[in-house]
Amino acid sequence: MRQKIVRLTLVAGVLVLALLLLLATCGAGGNGKKGKGDGGPKKPVRTGAGPATQLTVPPAYTTRRGWELINTSPDYAISRTTGRLAYLLRVSDTQYRLETIDSETGKAGWKGANWRPPASKHFPKLLLVTKDDVEYFVTWAYGKVGVNALTPADTIVSLDVYNATDGSRQRIEVPWNSAPTVDTSGPGILISDGRTNSVLVDPASGRITKIAPTALKYPKDCPSCRQLTEVFGLTTKGLLVSGTREFWVQGGWFSRNVAPKGTDRSSGIPTTVAPGWVLAKWQLAKGRKRATTHDLWAVHDAETGKPVATVECHKVAIKPGQYPQAVMSPSRTYLVAGNLAFDLETKKG
Structure with a gap:
């Protein structure tokens, strides 16, 4: 069977x-x-040539026109005066090149020369800075000067500063012995260690100016200003500095004097900066209806400190280690940071 x-x-x-x-x-x-x-066997016949990238978009938009960048840096910068968009391209294991395109048409613009940053394994950072109405693309990286570097004294912040109009470049190297933060929200390049040590770099001349902690000009009668002091940003009036609960512009305005109405005047904390603006978080004054559950967020004019737009938001359960960075719209009308958005014309958040 x-x-x-x-x-x-x-x-x-x-x-x-x-x-x-x-x-x-x-x-x-x-x-x-x-x-x-x-x-x-015959090859299948293509019935149509669709766009390279298919997206689900509202009816008013189309994906049949436009441009796309592939295998480029995660950072990019757009010049408002020229309309050029800059991005970094990896040309080898250790070399990169800055290139530009027309942000509206995608047409190629000027290209920089290949160069090797000190930290060549990762894309350098890309920023935009404006000085005297001239825009510059800035790439920066932090790392060792040479292969045999052994001490912190052998590490630098390497800056390449490009004129956004014609691509002319200058290399600037700043000795730096700790993890840096680099900010270009003001009329210069600010390098800081997240505390009181900082350096200013002029993008036009390349001049390097070291700012001593003793030159921060603390406001009078402000004990919290001397606790956890941090050089936070740069304004046209000077450095923006913060303490545990208050902040000020070096030789300029003091947060206690520009506090939004209905807040605790000594509770201001800057969270992020954008060209011309400072976003700060304030506690509502005691006795206010939602003082225990909500904070007030305000966009301040970086030159005068005056609050321009405010909004009340529920307090977060866990404070973040770092607040979202502020981003400006090309029209300079809107400021967005994480889940916060402000209309600077209508002064609403």
């Missing part, structure tokens, strides 16, 4: 194999004959 079952199984297998061979030799008409000129 077992042998009979095995024989039947083998016969069924042979029949299936024969059927597969027959189907493989059949033509489109099913007669097993090849038509004239048939040399094998």
Whole structure:
């Protein structure tokens, strides 16, 4: 009985194999004959040439026009005066190149020369800075000067500063012995260690100016200003500095004097900066209806400190280690930082 079952199984297998061979030799008409000129399977015919990237967008938009960048840096910068968009391209394992395109058409613009940053394994950072109405693209990286560097004294912040109009470049190297933060929200390049040590770099001349902690000009009667002091940003009036609960511009305005109405005047904390603006978080004054559950967020004019737009938001359950960075719209009308958005014309958040 077992042998009979095995024989039947083998016969069924042979029949299936024969059927597969027959189907493989059949033509489109099913007669097993090849038509004239048939040399094998035909390639599928393309019925249309759609866009390279298919996106689900509102009806008013189209994906059949536009441009796309592939395998470029995660950072980019857009010049408002020239309309050029800058991005970094990896040209080898250790070399990069800054390139530009027209942000509206995607047409190629000027290209920089290849160069090797001190930290060549990762894309350098890319920023935009404006000084005296001239825009500059800035790439920066932090790392060792040479292969045999052994001490912190052998590390630098390497800056490449490009004129956004013609691509002319200058290299600036700043000795730095700790992890840096680099900010270009003011009329210069600010390098800081997240505390009181900082350096200013003029993008036009390349001049380097070291700012001593003793030159921060602390406001009077402000004990919290001397606790956890941090050089936070740069304004046209000077450095923006913060303490544990208050902040000020070096030799300029003091947060206590520009506190938004209805807040605790000594509770201001700057969270992020954008060209011309400072975003700060304030506690509502005691006795206010939502003082225990909400904070007030305000966009301040970086030159005068005056609050321009405010909004109350529910307090977060866990304070973030770092607040979202502020981003300006090309029209300079809107400021967005994480889930906060401000209309600077209507003064609403």
